[in-house]
Amino acid sequence: MSKHAYPAWAGRPTLGVRIAKGIALAVIVSLVLFPMWAVVATSLADPQEIINNGGWVIWPERLSVQAYSEILDGGIVTRALLVSAGITTAGTALSLVCTIGLAYALSRPRLYGGKPILLLVLFTFLFPPGMVPLFLVVSELGLFDQYAALVLPFLINVFNLVVMRGFFQSIPEELLEAARLDGAGEFAMLRRIVLPLSKAVVAVVGLFYAVAYWNRFFEAIIYFNDQTKWPIGTVLRQYVTGGAALAEGEAGASSPQSVQMAVVVLATLPIVCVYPFLQRYFAKGVLTGALKA
């Protein structure tokens, strides 16, 4: 904290105030980070140490990757991670294509039927589909036990659509006009002018979709009879919050606690890995700009 950073009118806060703020911030940061640390530490601890300590470890005396090697050995968790990775990749790509298409078309003034379509889309924000009616639609489409059941019902998020459409509208009309004079069609304009200018918003919306697909777990419970198709979130729910034992005798000699925590870590890791990228785009104000709108 440098002295000159305080505005002159506010003056420099007293030492007591600054200490109080420092303590408050330290408490807030540790409330967020400490549980994550405890989980990582437990997942890396020696099984015997966890048992001796009563189920958790904060500072492992000896690091052990036994829990990880066990669950990554081609069993349920490995398969679930692959399923989740596949759903996330395919779903994000499909969501982006559909969102960009709809957002771009609706961002053009004077589109034939643009206004009613926009209202049609925005109205769904007020009345999200209920759980049972949506289930009926998915079952009528014959999507049981199909990975599409985890993607198609969530293809477009209205908030993401509005953010993207707002961004497309902020692109100066003159740029598009010039391309149009050069004989470019709508598709060429989208590809050569609009998308290159919208990299940041496409990236952030794509990351939002990816995180949502990765985190989805409930739908697999109602749509999938075949448990081998479960994504990681559903498996995690079964093992950790549901308290079910690892099937196929996978737990072996390892403490279930370290294995459980290792599953939590593996389910969290991809999110933490993309998080810095999400952060970078917040900094560009893509979202705050849209939220203010």
Add this chain to the structure above:
Amino acid sequence: MVTTRVRETRSTPRGPVTAPPARAGRWQRLRADRILLLLLLPGLLYFLVFHYGALFGNVLAFQDYVPFLGVRDSEWVGLAHFERMFTDPLFWSAVTNTVLIAVLQLAFFFPAPLALALLLHSIAGDTLRKFVQSVVYLPHFLSWVIVIALFQHMLGGAGVINGWLADLGVGGISIIGNPDAYKPLVVAQVIWKECGWATIIFLAALSQVDEQMYEAAALDGASWWRRLWHVTLPAIRPVIILLLVLRLGEFLSIGFEQFFLQRQSVGAEAGEVLDTFVYYTGFASGDFGYAAAVGLFKGVIGIALIYTANKVAHRFGEQGVYKS
């Protein structure tokens, strides 16, 4: 909603070269826009099938739906499900739990991000502020399964906190799986997960407050509290009211996954909320018609709440979510 207004105020000086004259025939306009219409088709289909198709699926609420017979052949029962709802003690227990948790969320979860935003805004060090922001935003991106696993690890019977208490020779605390502690627990969880994220909007609003107002207030000898009360809060009032309206509109939607994951650990009496009631009635007991009726009831109340809250916002001279 908001963006439509922005659109209308924009006008292009010249019409696009290829755009047809305004009075062109329907087919000419369709032809001119065919590529754009093709681009929006997949997205439009999605909304028609999964949102409007599902809206149509609400007919289940008026049927004695049997999956084997399908919508076409299931028996129509009129408003029987709704009549049953009003005399069903389990339904009212779910309503009570939902409202209690929603009130607790409003009292504790709503002001928390504002307090955090004020604290973050008052930090002069840029690096420190960015670091704290990065940390508190993170839980928003974790799934509820992970959040609940973390809470169990910390607060559970064999969790870290209870271990420490045992080391100190103090008796353990029972939080996870304790029906009496359930409501404060779920509110604490939502604060832990979403508080940081919710500060983004407040921070954006705070950065818009006119510096000169603070300067003038400080010159007049206004204390920190008076500046907060007379400058900061009035300046960000529209944002607070907007968020409050949105929150009230979703009053009965306190989230499904969080409650679905923990309902079993505390039992139905303490843990059942409207969304889990729909799930357990429909999917666990197979009573789809009744479950759809409860879901429809919740949706209709939700729209009525948004409408009312918006009316109130207009009465206060604020913009609310939408105009008119």
